[in-house]
Amino acid sequence: EVQLVQSGAEVKKPGESLKISCQGFGYTFTSYWIGWVRQMPGQGLEWMGIIYPGDSETRYSPSFQGQVTISVDKSISTAYLHLRSLKASDTAMYYCARWLQPFNWFDPWGQGTLVTVSS
Amino acid sequence: QPVLTQPPSASASLGASVTLTCTLSSAYSNYKVTWYQQRPGKGPRFVMRVGTGGIVGSKGDGIPDRFSVFGSGLIRYLTIKNIQEEDESDYHCGADHGSGSNFALVFGGGTKLTVL
Numbered sequence: 352e353v354q355l356v357q358s359g360a361e362v363k364k365p366g367e368s369l370k371i372s373c374q375g376f377g378y379t380f381t382s383y384w385i386g387w388v389r390q391m392p393g394q395g396l397e398w399m400g401i402i403y404p405g406d407s408e409t410r411y412s413p414s415f416q417g418q419v420t421i422s423v424d425k426s427i428s429t430a431y432l433h434l435r436s437l438k439a440s441d442t443a444m445y446y447c448a449r450w451l452q453p454f455n456w457f458d459p460w461g462q463g464t465l466v467t468v469s470s
Numbered sequence: 471q472p473v474l475t476q477p478p479s480a481s482a483s484l485g486a487s488v489t490l491t492c493t494l495s496s497a498y499s500n501y502k503v504t505w506y507q508q509r510p511g512k513g514p515r516f517v518m519r520v521g522t523g524g525i526v527g528s529k530g531d532g533i534p535d536r537f538s539v540f541g542s543g544l545i546r547y548l549t550i551k552n553i554q555e556e557d558e559s560d561y562h563c564g565a566d567h568g569s570g571s572n573f574a575l576v577f578g579g580g581t582k583l584t585v586l
Contacts, residue, residue, distance in 0.1 A: 386575070388514075396506075396514065396562050398575035410573050446513055454527045455566050456504040458516035 353377040355385075355447050355461035362467045363437050371432045371464045373447030380428035381405040384450035386457060387421060387432045391443045401450060402430055437468045471567040472498040474578035481584040482553050490548045490581050492563030501565050502526055503546040505539065508560040508580075517561075520546045550583075558585040 358372040373385060386401040400411040404423045411421070420433040434441060445464045448457035473495040482488035492503050502521035506514040516530035520539035529537065536551045550557055564577045 388577075395580040396564070396577040398564075398577065401573070401575075410571065412574065448514075454519065455502070456516055456519050456527075457506070457514070457564075458530060460513040460515065463513045 353449070353459055355449060355459060357445075357447060357461040357464045360465040360467070362469065365438055365468060365470055367437050367468075369434045369437060369466060371434070371445055371447075371466070372429050373431070373461050374427065374429045375449070376428070378449075381425050384452070385423070385430040386448050386450050387419075387430075388446045388448060388457075389415075389443045390446065390463075391440075396446075399432070399445075404428075404430065434466070437466075439468050439470075441466060442468050471574045471576055472501055472565050474503065474563050474565060474576055476561075476563060476578035476581045478579065479582045479584065481586055482550075483586045484553060484555065486553055487549060487551045488553060488583065490550075490561050490583065492546045492548075492578050494544045494546070494565070496544065498565075499544050501567075502541075503563045503565045505546075505548045506562045506564065507533075508562060509556070510559070514562060517548065520548075553585055555585055557583065559583055 354376050356374050381404045384401050384403050387399040389397045399415045400421045402409045402421045404425045423430045448460040475493040504519040505517040507517050508514045518529045519526040520541050522541040538549050560580045560582050562580045567574045
């Protein structure tokens, strides 16, 4: 079964940093892009960026460029989302998802990682 | 890049049908969109992709035949027939744009479907 398993919920203070992980199982991890999507409380989905584990090519949404870093460790089939200088407004659920080309859709999605930023 | 507009809410009675809409901004009438279902407290799940020619590719795993799509002009539709309680979810549409360094993904605001 193809699945993405994300790291657990985090509670952080403003100004701290955080790295969320997303590990792929059941497929060739290096052959498919992995994307990251934010969902703020009660809101819709926002695309943050995407990485190709085979060569670490990365593309960011202009809304998140410079604010986050996406990386990968293909030796352990894991992608990461690094959030820096956290603010209360970063409180959200973060999802990773596999991007299927040439179909151009996300499938499957990880279970989500809830990040709460509070002093 | 396109803007996707979805009504914030919709409702339908158990056993009835409902059609959800995702409207592309003008000049993007040839774009395909992908529908995702998000049940309460869960992550999104791929439903199917649609263009003006109808479904693109296959449905997501476990998506029942009650779900269908079509597209016309700037609107992409998701129709659910014989609505069941488990269909109560948020439905998001998304579209990809560009390639290479200009690649981008956008989502609509989502529609919350309530089953009455």
